[in-house]
Amino acid sequence: MDITDTKDTPTAIKPTPVQLGKPRGGPAQSTLRKDYWWVTPTITVGVLTAFVIYATWAGFQNGNYYYAPYISPFYSPCIASNCVYQQLPIIGTWWKLSPALLILVFPLGYRLTCYYYRKAYYRAFWWAPPACAVEDAHSKYSGETRWPLLLQNSHRWFFYMGLVLNFFLTIDAVRAFDFPSGWGMGLGSLVLSVNAILLWLYSFSCHACRHLCGGSVNKFSTAPLRYRVWKILTPLNQRHMLFAWVSLIFVALSDLYVRLVASGAIRDPRFF
Template sequence: MASPAGTSPTDSPAPVRANTAPRTRRTDRWWLPPLLTTLGLATFVIYATVRSFMRTDYWAAEHHYLTPFYSPCLSDSCVAGSSHFGTPIGELPVFIPLAFLSLPFLLGFRLTCYYYRKAYYRSIWMAPPACAVGEPHERYTGETRLPLILQNVHRYFFYVALVITLINTYDAILAFGGENGFGIGLGNVVLLLNVVLLWCYTLSCHSCRHVTGGRLKHFSRNPVRYRLWTQVSKLNTRHMEFAWLTLGTLVLTDLYVWLVSSGAIADLRFIN
């Protein structure tokens, strides 16, 4: 077929969004997964925000349980015993969370995570909300402009997340030595489970997969890194599961420490 006058066969039209009218002909409940995702993410954000500003019942002194929402606690505002790395920072005003050094990086790590991008792009930004469903946006610029261009710093958040996960691991280890010496309680199990899943989520990150083997051109010349890349790749296939599981274990861990610290429940002890 001949090309229109003044154009060549290689010319392509200006990029526009697909026009679906009506919005969709789907008759199933396509809106349910985006709705559940929105509710799940919103529940976690609300809970974590409230708890981060409460400044109470985050340290169970008898058993040395520290909630991850307040770790590391480096201010003079922290209760005695909860500052595992000292208090190099003075008193903080009430509008600054006690874990202000870690929370912004953890939030950035989660927000820029490849899975969470997929989750909130579909459920909140509706780009698109489901297959064969129209979206409200007329243009699509990808991650080339503000604010979405900031997604490209995910790899740097990953490095900080590694450090914070190490700190959470240290907190969980210290919790085996309470005021009465070495002991194991249900709180230790909860803290340890949370740390294990946090490691699974962090190491299954796409950035971790790239760090271990993304730049290699010859796997045969780098057998150790190839082995690491293989194991990380196996974890990577379950990144979505770990993303949701860790939201649940973070809330569970904080809630348990909250209840024990406030005296609402007593820690179930197995040893000492």
């Protein structure tokens, strides 16, 4: 096999044949690394598995997701008519399952197609590769060129949906200060506010966001506003992994907090 096919390439120099499959150096071992390369993928598997189990359980509960004025982020916006808290009942009474199932598909898709999570789960779950310079676990590899991984290219559409959800979760955070007895602040108000902030940071640090806001521009001097936005988003983008993990864990903790308060397991401390 060679790679001499140069049709349609506007280069002046013609590539010469490169013979593939020639012997390589070094021992035939999956890796010679001596450090603890397996620690990070192991932690990733543990945390992501725990999150998926908890989110699935919480999503199917269909109860204890609302305690005025708090609503669990897993159930917001509550778009089914069977919601305890009527927020945006656009789905009729025919929907009998948990309203969370109508919502969770969007953040799930957003995080599944996220450039950071791709790195995390390709390494930790798929072992393609498990770590740098550690052998890939698969005999063949076509990357994201074929179905179903071609769907990774839909990331920006989930990003748009994520912005819509963030908008609703921000409204929830504001309403979390509006108690039946009047304006006030409980621990739940802070929890939902921090949750909304972390989700915005996760969205604003997203690679698709950085590209759409300014990264696609080649001449920044002709688009000064987009350049300024790109400059602001770039340092956030460098912390995308941090925001991905923190927002993931905190959204689960936010649901847990509302669930515990709604079930009467704990009392929500009121500050004023």
